[in-house]
Amino acid sequence: MVCAGSGGVGKTTTAAALAMGAAAEGMKVAVVTIDPARRLADALGLEELGNEPRRIDPERFAAHGIELRGELWALMLDAKRTFDELIEQLAPDTRTRDEVLSNRIYAQLSNAVAGSQEFTAIAKLYDLDASGRFDLLVLDTPPSRNALDFIDAPARLTGFFQGRAIKVFLRPAGFGGRLIGRGTGVAFGLLRRVTGVDLLEDLSVFFRALSGMIDGFVARAARVNALLSDPGTTFLIVTSPQHDPVEEAIFFHRKLRDAAMPFGGLVVNRLHLPPAVDGELPEALAERLGDALAGRVARSAHELAALAARDAANVEHLRSALGDPPLVIVPERHDDVHDVEGLAYVRAHLWGADAAAV
Numbered sequence: 121m122v123c124a125g126s127g128g129v130g131k132t133t134t135a136a137a138l139a140m141g142a143a144a145e146g147m148k149v150a151v152v153t154i155d156p157a158r159r160l161a162d163a164l165g166l167e168e169l170g171n172e173p174r175r176i177d178p179e180r181f182a183a184h185g186i187e188l189r190g191e192l193w194a195l196m197l198d199a200k201r202t203f204d205e206l207i208e209q210l211a212p213d214t215r216t217r218d219e220v221l222s223n224r225i226y227a228q229l230s231n232a233v234a235g236s237q238e239f240t241a242i243a244k245l246y247d248l249d250a251s252g253r254f255d256l257l258v259l260d261t262p263p264s265r266n267a268l269d270f271i272d273a274p275a276r277l278t279g280f281f282q283g284r285a286i287k288v289f290l291r292p293a294g295f296g297g298r299l300i301g302r303g304t305g306v307a308f309g310l311l312r313r314v315t316g317v318d319l320l321e322d323l324s325v326f327f328r329a330l331s332g333m334i335d336g337f338v339a340r341a342a343r344v345n346a347l348l349s350d351p352g353t354t355f356l357i358v359t360s361p362q363h364d365p366v367e368e369a370i371f372f373h374r375k376l377r378d379a380a381m382p383f384g385g386l387v388v389n390r391l392h393l394p395p396a397v398d399g400e401l402p403e404a405l406a407e408r409l410g411d412a413l414a415g416r417v418a419r420s421a422h423e424l425a426a427l428a429a430r431d432a433a434n435v436e437h438l439r440s441a442l443g444d445p446p447l448v449i450v451p452e453r454h455d456d457v458h459d460v461e462g463l464a465y466v467r468a469h470l471w472g473a474d475a476a477a478v
């Protein structure tokens with residue numbers, strides 16, 4: 121289950137609450153979180169995690185009256201580490217593996233690729249799926265400005281490996297030949313004398329070692345992509361009820377459909393509910409508050425009513441643009457969601473609780 125959506129709408133929160141809820145129902149669940157807020161990570165004991173899922177102590181939930189009949193495992197994605205693991209899996213032998221991992225160019229490149237996080241997140245999902253250890257995998261997605269970066273990531277990586285740039289490097293006479301003209305060669309030489317770093321040597325070692333792995337990379341990217349379109353995968357689009365995220369959710373939904381990736385439903389998070397009163401406060405209440413305070417409360421209630429009306433209109437627009445999809449609403453909470461109680465609140469709404477009861 122992939123929780124996708126634009127930045128800051130509640131993807132990490134939704135992923136964690138979903139995973140917790142499914143574990144409570146008896147499933148063995150792993151949630152892959154990406155940069156969770158510090159306090160949420162602490163609440164789940166995520167700070168000690170490596171790049172492998174670890175089981176979260178059920179006592180953390182039991183203390184809040186939540187019984188996990190299944191198991192909840194979690195990890196915080198370490199993008200660089202995941203990329204290194206991929207090299208380890210694809211390298212034909214240990215020499216090549218070490219050559220690549222210790223190479224300076226690789227260090228730069230892997231930081232750049234891992235820095236985008238999208239591909240590594242799906243690569244991790246692929247590994248966990250292949251391990252067959254879990255009933256359900258919940259994937260949080262990176263805080264991309266554009267949720268589309270996520271579904272495009274495998275294709276972009278394939279594009280890189282099959283593209284012209286890398287082929288030029290791999291051409292047998294590439295180095296020192298056509299590509300590195302005399303001027304460039306002199307520049308590299310000067311750089312080596314000044315810095316002691318032999319970039320040209322690094323580059324050629326890197327691309328030679330990598331050349332043996334390209335087919336593996338491309339095949340892996342294809343399988344990762346296939347996992348995203350697998351009928352066993354579900355995309356949940358998470359959005360807040362504001363204009364821009366709603367427009368992005370509509371766009372993302374269309375792209376999912378075009379890419380034949382399975383759409384499961386919408387989570388509209390942080391919806392403002394209308395206040396019980398809009399306009400004149402009940403007389404008894406106004407009397408108790410006194411004129412000044414009653415006036416301020418009435419104005420706040422009026423502003424909240426306007427917000428709620430705007431949210432409701434945006435949700436209606438979203439609903440009709442997507443052709444009445446499965447949709448759940450999680451109202452704005454009085455406090456942010458940074459602990460087990462907050463997750464319990466979100467879970468209750470995801471599972472269809474009556475707003476008034478939570």
Ligand SMILES: Nc1ncnc2c1ncn2[C@@H]1O[C@H](COP(=O)(O)OP(=O)(O)OP(=O)(O)O)[C@@H](O)[C@H]1O
Pocket residue numbers: 126127128129130131132133134157261262263264389390450451452453454455456457458
């Ligand atoms: N229903 C809610 N009510 C109040 N606060 C919420 C609610 N849902 C999420 N939040 C808060 O909103 C903030 C953003 O949530 P979250 O980190 O889950 O978003 P995100 O989509 O993962 O963001 P990013 O794109 O940066 O990764 C957090 O501080 C979280 O506690």
Ligand SMILES: [Mg+2]
Pocket residue numbers: 131132133154155156260261262263
């Ligand atoms: Mg997040």
